[in-house]
Amino acid sequence: MNRRQFLSIAGAFAGWAGGIGETCAFDRSYSVDTLVLVDLDGGNDGLNTVIPYADPRYRALRPNLALSREQVIPLNERTALHPSLLPLMSAWRANELAIVQGVGYDAPNRSHFRSWQIWDTASHADEYRHDDWLARTSVASFDAAARCLATHRTQGGLNAIHVKLHGFDTHENQAHRHAMLLSRFAEGLASLRATLIASGAWHRTLVMTRSEFGRAARENAAGGTDHGAAAPHFLMGGNVRGGLFGMPPRLDRLDADGGVPVDIDFRRLYATVLGAAGIEPLPLLRA
Known part of the structure; x- marks a missing residue:
């Protein structure tokens, strides 16, 4: 992503930030009616979430952490x-769950905060911005997200909820x-x-996961990563084009610190929602 593209999406974020209020609503000009951002805080282990089970590597x-074919x-x-994700299979079978593989950014930073x-801020790894556009939309749970949407949907605009x-x-x-x-x-x-x-709102809703980074491909001596x-990452909604997107993890081409290489820049997920000029969105939403 070049600087012109970055500035385009950063400008879109600035527009979002200006519309944030206690009602959880954004500017009505955006095409998505309801956006639910779900942060998997701490760095979710992608390899044991969406599993390349046929790859012997x-x-x-992961001789101890790898899940078996069974x-x-x-x-x-x-x-x-992962078997714990069984509740999502109903959405998968309905073609309402998109799984985007290899999401990240160049020169990944392993610091949680950074x-x-x-x-x-949709910034580059070497660029520092401070316009945190999510600060005033957080709720504590999925139940709270549903209540917030039910309470404020009638006020119009893009309802944006952030669950961590x-x-x-x-x-x-x-x-x-x-x-x-x-x-x-x-x-x-x-x-x-x-x-x-049940409320008739699912076809106007987009759920998107985020996590600051994935985990190392090799398990460590403490039974972790x-x-x-x-x-x-997952995108789910009534208007989502379901399926697998992006390349499967290249376990033969890990980065210098043992991480899965990036295939899709995370800002393309944002561009899919925001439609920022100069950034190619992913084909995840139905026309």
Whole structure:
């Protein structure tokens, strides 16, 4: 992404920031009616979330953490979901769940604080901005998100809700912890979907996950994984074009610190919603 493209999307964020208020509503000019941003805080382990189960390198890198073919939920002949994500399969079968693989940014920063700053401001790794456009839209849970949307939808504009799920910094004893975290995420998201379908609002809703980085491909000696680079992300909604997008993780081409290489710049996810000029959106939304 060049500087002109960056400034375009940064300008779009500035427009969003100017519209944020306590009603959780943004400027009505954007095409998405409801945006739910779900942060998997701590750095979600992408390889045990969207699993390259047919790649022998996966088990070689993770002799203890790798899930077996019998445990996972296959999506195709080489990619599967963690079993804790079973509640999302209804959306997958309805073609309402898009999984974008290899999302991140060039020269990834392994600091939690700095990487979130990059995601929040759509900046480059070597560029510092301070316009955190998400600061006033946070809620504590998926249930709170549903209540906020129900309360403020009639006020018009783009309703934007930010849900932060903590605990994904799994340096040790990851297997059980990660399974519980993914279960909480999937059950909450499935519940939100059911609520919005019942209210007739699901077709106007887009859910997008974020995480400051993925985890290292190789497990560590403490039964966990260290900070990494790229990771898969989920987009879900009634108007989403479901399926797998992006390249599967190249476990034979890890970066110098053992992270999965970036295939898709995270700002393209934002551009899919914002339509920022000069940035190619991903084909994730139906016309």
